[in-house]
Amino acid sequence: QQQVKQSPQSLIVQKGGISIINCAYENTAFDYFPWYQQFPGKGPALLIAIRPDVSEKKEGRFTISFNKSAKQFSLHIMDSQPGDSATYFCAAKGTGSARQLTFGSGTQLTVLP
């Protein structure tokens, strides 16, 4: 039972282009939405995160857009670079007794030089 749905499964973008990865969630009790970046052979690492009281968060070339009413959030990578080629996971953290992170299925991003 996947509570966080991520798309697309894979994405190919030209260098300098914009990469967009989307996630949708079902549980309205989620209160923290991080994105993790994973390079081959490595563990995931936190990239950027947002709480539902804001609609956008930007860190450098990476931006999270959050739509609370639609229960959707997305990662935008501006000026995509070959070094951004990695797998990206969205996640959502619950509240109360369900405080674990629930991950999306992942998006494999390839940025062509």
Next chain:
Amino acid sequence: NAGVTQTPKFQVLKTGQSMTLQCAQDMNHEYMSWYRQDPGMGLRLIHYSVGAGITDQGEVPNGYNVSRSTTEDFPLRLLSAAPSQTSVYFCASSYTLTGPSNEQYFGPGTRLTVT
């Protein structure tokens, strides 16, 4: 700080064998967890611990045991390995499960193959 360390990096088991995947962190984190990563499935939580002596089940706990006798260590035991447990296993830790300092730090992973 070494962060989160995992051993071994690779392991091949035969069906029915048992083994322990080791995980240690040197950041004095309260919360530790084990995930498995399978293609197209993301990361699924196996077991987690909110402190020494306290563990609980995650989404996919069957076939795995954990214990947390110290803050630093959180081993994952496969009781009787099955081919369905072929996966990449990640250990993660965070200072706490709630509040602003809840970023999870992941180890480098253990790639397990069960034949």
